[in-house]
Amino acid sequence: MKALGRHFILELSHCSSEVLCSLTKVREYIVEAAKRANAHVLKVTFHKFSPHGISGVVVIAESHLSIHTWPEEGYAAVDIYTCGDTTTPETACEYLAQMFEAKNVKLTVVNRGVKNGNGSFSHVVSNSSQLCLDSGQNLAEVPRRRHAVLRSA
Amino acid sequence: MKALGRHFILELSHCSSEVLCSLTKVREYIVEAAKRANAHVLKVTFHKFSPHGISGVVVIAESHLSIHTWPEEGYAAVDIYTCGDTTTPETACEYLAQMFEAKNVKLTVVNRGVKNGNGSFSHVVSNSSQLCLDSGQNLAEVPRRRHAVLRSA
Numbered sequence: 187m188k189a190l191g192r193h194f195i196l197e198l199s200h201c202s203s204e205v206l207c208s209l210t211k212v213r214e215y216i217v218e219a220a221k222r223a224n225a226h227v228l229k230v231t232f233h234k235f236s237p238h239g240i241s242g243v244v245v246i247a248e249s250h251l252s253i254h255t256w257p258e259e260g261y262a263a264v265d266i267y268t269c270g271d272t273t274t275p276e277t278a279c280e281y282l283a284q285m286f287e288a289k290n291v292k293l294t295v296v297n298r299g300v301k302n303g304n305g306s307f308s309h310v311v312s313n314s315s316q317l318c319l320d321s322g323q324n325l326a327e328v329p330r331r332r333h334a335v336l337r338s339a
Numbered sequence: 340m341k342a343l344g345r346h347f348i349l350e351l352s353h354c355s356s357e358v359l360c361s362l363t364k365v366r367e368y369i370v371e372a373a374k375r376a377n378a379h380v381l382k383v384t385f386h387k388f389s390p391h392g393i394s395g396v397v398v399i400a401e402s403h404l405s406i407h408t409w410p411e412e413g414y415a416a417v418d419i420y421t422c423g424d425t426t427t428p429e430t431a432c433e434y435l436a437q438m439f440e441a442k443n444v445k446l447t448v449v450n451r452g453v454k455n456g457n458g459s460f461s462h463v464v465s466n467s468s469q470l471c472l473d474s475g476q477n478l479a480e481v482p483r484r485r486h487a488v489l490r491s492a
Contacts (some may be wrong), residue, residue, distance in 0.1 A: 191416065231382045233382060250394065267407075294462065296447075306443035
C-alpha cells in the first residue's frame with residue numbers, strides 16, 4: 187500500500203510535569219525531535235497557557251510535528267506527520283518519550299494519502315501499541331516502514 | 340468515555356487545484372474554519388513549497404488545525420484537533436470541504452487523552468467515514484459529540 191505520508195499519533199503519560207511546564211524545554215525537544223527524524227525545520231511556533239500547559243507546532247518540509255501538554259496530568263499529546271523516504275519519525279517518538287520521561291506510551295500510526303481506485307485519497311490505521319516503558323517495553327518494538335514523496339522546500 | 344480532546348483526520352480529494360495552490364486562500368480558509376468551529380486563534384504559520392504545495396498550521400486555544408496540500412493531486416490532508424465543550428470541529432470540516440470544492444472526503448475521528456485505569460492516557464478511533472459529496476452524501480451525516488476540558492489562553 188503506497189501512502190503519501192505517515193501520521194504518528196502519540197500519547198505520552200506519567201511524564202515529568204516540570205518538563206511539560208517549561209516552554210524552553212518543550213520547544214527545544216520538539217525541534218530536536220524533528221532534526222533527529224531527519225526532517226527539515228521550516229517554522230516553529232509555540233504558546234504557553236495560563237496557569238500551565240503548552241501548545242506548539244513545528245512545520246517541516248515533510249509536514250509537521252505538534253504537541254499539547256497537560257502538566258497537571260503528566261500528559262502530552264503529540265502528532266508527527268511526515269512524508270518522504272528520508273524521515274524516521276520513530277526516532278522522534280523514542281527521543282520525546284525519553285526527554286519527557288514518559289512511563290507509558292500509546293502510539294497509533296495512520297498511513298495518510300492512500301490512493302483509492304477512483305483517484306480519491308483515504309487513510310488506514312497501520313498499527314497501534316500501548317507500551318509500559320518502565321516494565322521493559324520500548325518503542326523500538328513498533329514496526330518500521332518508510333514512505334513516499336518528498337516535496338522540495 | 341471521557342476524552343480530553345477529539346482529533347479529526349480528514350483527507351479532501353478531487354479539490355480545486357487552483358485553491359490548493361493559493362497561499363492566500365488556503366490560509367484564509369483554515370483561519371476561518373477555526374473561527375467557524377468556535378475556536379480561538381492564537382498563532383498562524385504557513386509555508387509555500389516550490390513548485391507547489393502549501394503547509395500551514397493554526398494554533399488555537401483548543402489545540403490546532405493543520406493542512407498540507409498537493410495541488411497536482413487535487414488533494415489536501417487536514418487535521419483538526421480540539422479540546423473543550425465549546426468547539427464544533429464538524430463545522431470546520433464541512434466548511435473546508437466546501438471551500439476546497441472537495442468531491443470526496445475521508446474522515447476519521449480519534450478521541451485523544453482517554454484515561455486508562457492506571458492513570459495513563461490512550462486514544463480510541465470513534466468513527467470513520469468515506470463520503471462522496473457529489474453523490475449526495477454529506478459531512479452532516481457524521482455523528483456529533485462534544486468533549487472536555489478547555490484551557491484558558
